[in-house]
Amino acid sequence: MADIIYTKVDEAPELASASFLPIIQKFAAAAGVSVDTMDISLTGRILATFPENLTADQRQSDDLAELGRLVKTADANVIKLPNISASVPQLKAAIAELQQQGFDVPDYPDAPTSGAQKDVQARYDGMKGSAVNPVLREGNSDRRAAKAVKSFAQKNPHRMGDWSANSKTEVSSMSGGDFFSNEVSATLANETTAKIVLTTDAGETVLKDDVTYPAGTVVDATFMSAAALTSFLDTQIEKTKEDGTLFSLHMKATMMKVSDPIIFGHAVRTFLAPVFEKHGSAMADLGVNPNAGLGDLLARVKDDASILADIDACMADRPPMYMVDSDKGITNLHVSSDVIIDASMPALIRAGGKGWGPDGKEHDANCVIPDNSYAPVYDESIKFFKENGKLNPATAGTVQNIGLMAQKAEEYGSHPTTFEIPAAGTVKMILDDGTVLHEHNVEANDIWRSASARKAPIEDWVNLAIDRQRLEGCRAIFWLDANRAHDAELIAYVKPILEAKGVADKFEIMAPREATRASLETITKGENTIAITGNVLRDYLTDLFPILELATSAKMLSIVKLMNGGGLFETGAGGSAPKHVQQLNEENHLRWDSLGEFCALGESLMFLAETKNNEQARVLGQAVDAATQGILDNGHSPSRKVGEPDNRNSHYWFARYWAEALAAQSDDAALAAHFAPIATALAEGEAAILAELAAVQGPAVDLGGYYKTDAAKTAAVMRPSTTLNAIIG
Ligand SMILES: NC(=O)C1=CN([C@@H]2O[C@H](COP(=O)(O)OP(=O)(O)OC[C@H]3O[C@@H](n4cnc5c(N)ncnc54)[C@H](OP(=O)(O)O)[C@@H]3O)[C@@H](O)[C@H]2O)C=CC1
Ligand SMILES: O=C(O)CCC(=O)C(=O)O
Numbered sequence: 001m002a003d004i005i006y007t008k009v010d011e012a013p014e015l016a017s018a019s020f021l022p023i024i025q026k027f028a029a030a031a032g033v034s035v036d037t038m039d040i041s042l043t044g045r046i047l048a049t050f051p052e053n054l055t056a057d058q059r060q061s062d063d064l065a066e067l068g069r070l071v072k073t074a075d076a077n078v079i080k081l082p083n084i085s086a087s088v089p090q091l092k093a094a095i096a097e098l099q100q101q102g103f104d105v106p107d108y109p110d111a112p113t114s115g116a117q118k119d120v121q122a123r124y125d126g127m128k129g130s131a132v133n134p135v136l137r138e139g140n141s142d143r144r145a146a147k148a149v150k151s152f153a154q155k156n157p158h159r160m161g162d163w164s165a166n167s168k169t170e171v172s173s174m175s176g177g178d179f180f181s182n183e184v185s186a187t188l189a190n191e192t193t194a195k196i197v198l199t200t201d202a203g204e205t206v207l208k209d210d211v212t213y214p215a216g217t218v219v220d221a222t223f224m225s226a227a228a229l230t231s232f233l234d235t236q237i238e239k240t241k242e243d244g245t246l247f248s249l250h251m252k253a254t255m256m257k258v259s260d261p262i263i264f265g266h267a268v269r270t271f272l273a274p275v276f277e278k279h280g281s282a283m284a285d286l287g288v289n290p291n292a293g294l295g296d297l298l299a300r301v302k303d304d305a306s307i308l309a310d311i312d313a314c315m316a317d318r319p320p321m322y323m324v325d326s327d328k329g330i331t332n333l334h335v336s337s338d339v340i341i342d343a344s345m346p347a348l349i350r351a352g353g354k355g356w357g358p359d360g361k362e363h364d365a366n367c368v369i370p371d372n373s374y375a376p377v378y379d380e381s382i383k384f385f386k387e388n389g390k391l392n393p394a395t396a397g398t399v400q401n402i403g404l405m406a407q408k409a410e411e412y413g414s415h416p417t418t419f420e421i422p423a424a425g426t427v428k429m430i431l432d433d434g435t436v437l438h439e440h441n442v443e444a445n446d447i448w449r450s451a452s453a454r455k456a457p458i459e460d461w462v463n464l465a466i467d468r469q470r471l472e473g474c475r476a477i478f479w480l481d482a483n484r485a486h487d488a489e490l491i492a493y494v495k496p497i498l499e500a501k502g503v504a505d506k507f508e509i510m511a512p513r514e515a516t517r518a519s520l521e522t523i524t525k526g527e528n529t530i531a532i533t534g535n536v537l538r539d540y541l542t543d544l545f546p547i548l549e550l551a552t553s554a555k556m557l558s559i560v561k562l563m564n565g566g567g568l569f570e571t572g573a574g575g576s577a578p579k580h581v582q583q584l585n586e587e588n589h590l591r592w593d594s595l596g597e598f599c600a601l602g603e604s605l606m607f608l609a610e611t612k613n614n615e616q617a618r619v620l621g622q623a624v625d626a627a628t629q630g631i632l633d634n635g636h637s638p639s640r641k642v643g644e645p646d647n648r649n650s651h652y653w654f655a656r657y658w659a660e661a662l663a664a665q666s667d668d669a670a671l672a673a674h675f676a677p678i679a680t681a682l683a684e685g686e687a688a689i690l691a692e693l694a695a696v697q698g699p700a701v702d703l704g705g706y707y708k709t710d711a712a713k714t715a716a717v718m719r720p721s722t723t724l725n726a727i728i729g
């Protein structure tokens with residue numbers, strides 16, 4: 001096993017790796033540090049899943065499973081880049097591309113009939129949504145802006161949209177019948193197994209058997225009423241029309257891969273209700289499944305003029321929709337993974353409460369977030385900015401996050417215990433001694449789910465928060481709502497630990513709405529605060545605050561201190577940025593900023609130094625920090641526009657500053673001597689390298705694929721400077 005594992009992913013970050021990884025490997029080798037890749041890309045995972053369909057040459061090892069084992073060991077030192085969390089349309093596109101490239105992987109069966117097809121679907125469903133992060137996240141989350149990054153943002157504040165006090169933008173959530181209002185929760189005294197049973201007029205169905213919980217696990221159960229949801233959506237569609245705003249739905253269909261595509265499907269069905277009423281059976285015959293989105297629906301009915309005419313008539317009567325891409329007519333309801341709440345809501349808030357409409361212009365929006373558990377965070381943020389005006393990134397303090405994440409904590413681990421209820425009845429969660437832990441009366445189509453959080457991760461999370469607060473000395477708030485069933489159980493863990501450690505006076509506990517306001521007030525004053533949250537708010541807040549403070553979450557330090565002693569260094573909270581790939585394809589400019597990778601690399605090397613007593617790794621790591629600082633101080637981050645320096649330029653500068661820092665340091669004479677000529681060559685080659693990088697921009701390029709690019713073609717595009725390549729090798 002290599003000292004450091006650098007993940008092979010998809011889309012923009014993977015393109016960046018084609019340029020950056022050779023530099024990392026070359027520099028690390030000088031200190032005897034090995035850096036290897038493991039493939040967690042969507043196509044890599046598909047190929048690893050169907051070996052029997054592939055030739056011996058085409059087969060691929062199951063790197064995700066291997067990494068899943070590694071992160072449970074003290075040896076883990078993994079740099080994890082963002083990967084695609086695939087919706088079904090993305091999965092199908094990746095399958096089609098592989099087939100075209102000569103890989104005989106099976107089609108995704110939409111409506112499996114045979115056992116074999118059901119097996120294929122189950123194997124694909126295992127790859128759906130956020131299938132990677134939960135496997136690797138065997139620790140809690142520590143995300144914050146490095147000091148250099150934060151002070152750069154303060155000195156170079158990004159543009160922020162203006163807020164008007166009479167902006168009509170608002171958040172709308174259900175008034176009841178949602179996950180929030182139906183939640184029950186209990187902490188288990190003993191280790192136990194449990195089963196989930198649905199009882200209807202037709203009898204008993206075991207929805208899930210043999211779930212095991214260690215003692216001390218907090219186990220929740222809740223459901224969303226389908227009737228309450230559709231009536232809420234109906235009301236919101238009407239209300240949006242009356243208000244003259246954009247209808248926008250924000251959810252996390254990738255992470256909440258069972259529940260949220262169903263909720264999304266209800267929105268598609270409700271928005272097009274007259275069409276479903278009239279053409280329901282014809283559309284079903286065409287294989288329409290509203291959960292797959294409007295994009296899939298339109299493709300399936302494209303040859304039926306009467307359905308299309310009724311869709312047009314219905315849309316004309318509906319409020320305008322918030323658009324993903326107004327030029328291409330891609331709406332909010334096209335694909336469930338196109339609008340991901342953690343990125344979409346902050347972008348809208350940063351823009352002053354504006355979203356893009358079908359006319360290609362910005363408008364106020366009705367942000368429909370059906371469930372009330374976390375919607376108040378966005379609602380309160382919007383209210384705060386309406387009252388106080390936009391945040392000033394030049395003076396704002398920062399919100400750091402310590403998030404409960406380990407061992408599939410809370411909602412993000414609930415997929416195996418989430419069910420769309422087939423018929424009215426009762427759902428019971430029954431423990432092995434026969435105790436009924438939780439019970440709900442449900443109707444057909446309700447979404448019932450159970451989530452849990454284990455004792456060891458909870459205690460680790462509280463201790464991580466105590467350590468962080470001690471280091472920062474700033475305000476620290478547990479975002480927990482004493483009136484919410486699950487949060488009350490967590491508070492019962494948090495308070496005694498704080499008291500036992502004598503630090504209870506350093507922490508506050510507030511419900512998400514109050515904590516949002518308190519945190520915005522704190523950073524507006526230029527002060528810092530730590531948000532100590534559950535798993536979902538970890539995700540939401542580590543986009544919300546960075547996007548307001550730094551313009552993007554991609555620049556964040558994202559450290560997962562693995563519970564068994566290893567380290568996982570995620571590169572930012574940002575995703576895979578499909579738009580960036582499109583720009584590279586069209587005009588050979590990659591605007592992806594690798595700052596997240598630079599920060600993660602520095603942390604990973606320092607971690608190697610600590611855990612393996614590797615002093616040369618420490619020297620390399622310190623020099624990485626100097627190089628990152630150099631990129632920021634000298635303005636060598638990528639530009640967004642073709643013809644201007646891009647991702648590849650930033651890698652050249654990074655290599656140069658890294659080599660210069662290594663040559664200049666005096667802790668390790670051998671490394672200094674090794675890097676002195678490299679630093680000189682990089683400096684002397686500057687004019688040639690920059691000219692070679694600039695020369696290629698403009699024309700379209702061919703990478704030989706989107707989901708699975710051709711390695712040689714990608715290397716040629718991403719490493720166009722022969723002068724730089726000669727130095728890096
Ligand atoms: N940790 C993970 O593995 C994550 C994976 N994803 C996956 O990423 C894909 C896209 O998701 P999406 O919601 O569009 O979110 P992204 O984070 O990919 O993109 C949102 C926007 O943020 C900006 N951005 C993000 N990272 C960078 C960067 N390094 N440099 C410059 N700008 C950046 C870009 O803005 P602009 O285009 O304006 O420059 C981008 O369009 C999905 O497949 C999703 O599943 C998403 C989140 C996390
Ligand atoms: O795993 C995913 O799909 C997304 C993860 C994410 O958004 C985050 O961790 O911030």
Ligand SMILES: [Mg+2]
Pocket residue numbers: 342539540542543573
């Ligand atoms: Mg996120």
